[in-house]
Amino acid sequence: MNTTALIDFLQKGVEFIKPTIELIVGGLIATMFLRKNTSIGEFEKIKSGFFQEVTEDLLKNGKITYYEFYKCNNFLKIAKYADEYFKEKEEQSKNNATSQEKFDFDWFIQFYESSSNISDDEMQKYWGKLLANAVHDNSIQKRIYIDIIARLSHFEAIIIEKIYSLPFDEIQHKPLLAYNLPDSIEFLDEKTNNLPDLNNIEIKLALINLSRVGCISFLKSLGGGEINSAVCATFLGKCFHDALTIKEN
DSSP: OOHHHHHHHHHTTOEEESOOHHHHHHHHHHHHHOOTTOOHHHHHHHHHTOHHHHHHHHHHTTSSOHHHHHHHHHHHHHHHHHHHHHHHHHHHTTTSOOOEEEOOHHHHHHHHHHHTTOOOHHHHHHHHHHHHHHHHOGGGOOHHHHHHHTTOOHHHHHHHHHHTTSOHHHHTTSOEEOTTTTTOOEEOOTTOOOOOOOOOHHHHHHHHHHHHTTSEEEEEOTTSOEEEEEEEEOHHHHHHHHHTOOOOO
């Protein structure tokens, strides 16, 4: 299969049985970087998983810019994390029935464009989990998840993990105190009449951003204002957390 055929194959959303990270990564790199004059040898290296060698060669020969090289390297690091997580999921589900998955290739292109600008190693791990889950389960291929994670810092991602580590049915309608996030989380005592303002600026700004992307909501005062010292879980926050979680069967 040549480069054009592979791209056409993926873009038409052909169904695969037990797809792998390598197939997705190879298809994305072929789409984003291979030129018409790229040799068959280079494409064969990509199919074999030698992504780093190919991108270095493309940079050396002036076929990609340094910025493209930077983005591709970031994405390859994310893909390596995704491959590790994906293998975990495959091992966990090896006794389950094989199901067909249909890819939204546009989603993976958007994933590449957003994730390839991320150089922070800890955030790359979160992106890797999202990629692994999306390859394993096409219901994860939602653009809203990319929009959310692209707007998060590592600190904010840790807060999400802490909040949604609790069972959702237990926190869905119960306000949570924000003072000790992300170290700990506790329920608001319903008998408390007045809550002091949250003075930690870092936590406050993180919660404002998490509210902005819909992963939490603030408790409201009687006058309709926000009480930033107490937060509530949201369905979107729960779904996003699930999309970043490598679950055990």
